[in-house]
Amino acid sequence: MLASKPHNVAFAWFGVIAVVVFSICWICAAAIDTTWVFGENTLSDLGASDSDAKMYFNYGCCMVTAICLAIFGFATTTYSKSRSASAAGIILIIAAVFLFLIGLFTKDVGTGDLHKTLACLMGFFMFLAVCLYAGAFWNNGHEAFAAVPVIVILALIVIFATQNLATFEAWSAVGAIPFMVVATTDLILTKPKAKI
């Protein structure tokens, strides 16, 4: 008789894939569009670039990353035992949907108001997801992992208060990278409840 084997470790790697795809596409987009400057231009400017940078940003940074994040969120919800982790996974899926839509409705579509709204909604749900993940790490007994989201949140609050929007946006993306690595590690170390 074959026993079903949980695949939480396999699904967890989608978190790392999301980080790698996002980082590579961002670097490529910034390298192609030399007018884009870290801290001076918003990330959305890459999506509305005249060069091929917009392809990297919209398809790579937004759409592919969003799909990977949604799968990762689904895995967190399915395999984690704690309710806070399940809630974090669901919120991450919602944030991923908005990230996908950001790639679809870029800054140069219409007046750009739709893009701004989607970006704000994505930022809100992503912030909520990070807070919930911090609680989930703590409840799962991985207290040391909770340090990363807490430090990222505190740093971003200060950047939001003291710097301009472009800097805040760029640093938020940078801050999401260590957070996703830790979330992946947490999911790998989680003893799963589901057997799918």
Add this chain to the structure above:
Amino acid sequence: MITPNGIKTACGLGLLGGVFSVACLALYFKPEDGSLAVIAFYMLVAVLFFATAGAFTKNGQWKWRVALFVNILTIGIIFACMIGEFFAMDAGAVLLVIAIFIFVLELLPSSKAWMQSEI
């Protein structure tokens, strides 16, 4: 239960961090607009360091998880103040290293067992 060396070191580092933070407040103080925020953040970090040091004494005020959370907050605030340029980079780096050392010492199994057995 014998107090582990990690706990003693963490307590010493907590006190050192607090003293160093107050010293930085005096050294880097400039009477100009916006100095209140700098003073407040140095004082906040000093208070957090002293409170953390207090948790590493016999019959300390916090359980292990609370002490760890306060230490994480300390690291986050120092890091945020460095990014926000409220702290001088060299002073912030020293405070950050002290806080990270305390964090690592707190995660040692012997430290965790000692702090949980105390309460």
